[in-house]
Amino acid sequence: MNTKSIKEREDQIVEDFSLFDDWMGKYEYLIELGKKLPVIDEKYKNESYEVKGCQSKVWLNAEMKDGLLHYKADSDAVITKGIISLLINVLSGNKPDDILNADMDFINRIGLKEHLSPNRANGLTAMVNYMKKFALTYSGQNVN
Numbered sequence: 001m002n003t004k005s006i007k008e009r010e011d012q013i014v015e016d017f018s019l020f021d022d023w024m025g026k027y028e029y030l031i032e033l034g035k036k037l038p039v040i041d042e043k044y045k046n047e048s049y050e051v052k053g054c055q056s057k058v059w060l061n062a063e064m065k066d067g068l069l070h071y072k073a074d075s076d077a078v079i080t081k082g083i084i085s086l087l088i089n090v091l092s093g094n095k096p097d098d099i100l101n102a103d104m105d106f107i108n109r110i111g112l113k114e115h116l117s118p119n120r121a122n123g124l125t126a127m128v129n130y131m132k133k134f135a136l137t138y139s140g141q142n143v144n
Contacts, residue, residue: 006098009090010106017110026110030082037085040074053126055119056080060127062134068093069138071131080120083112084127091131099135104128 004012020026044061051058056077062069071092075081090106091099107113107128113121 006090006094006102013086013090013106014109023115027079031078033085034078034081037081038072040072045074051126051130054080054123058084058127060130064138067095069096069099069135080123083124087127087131096135096139100132100139
């Protein structure tokens, strides 16, 4: 289990991305992250769990366990799968209120949005909003 705060996870991603000199290396790293993404159950690969606003297909589900929200996702595109993997690495395993309050500034700090096509950048925003929507849904159930 990842016990780091959202901010610590964001800082780690910024540090990881700083190891690459150019965006080709960063894209390759994103693809590798996507390959390591745990497989989502096939029952979630339907329209009910599809993130609207993404050029590619992205399926996302969240479950509450012990007061923490855990995300699982998949995509039919390798870069997009890497992006959702990044978001899951940052947000999954946190309290819903912490997820709702996360500013996700690592996205700008690593320059991700500016290096995506407009459609992918819109998809990134849609994924973050969808994840926060799950957090909002579960925020009333956050019992400690």
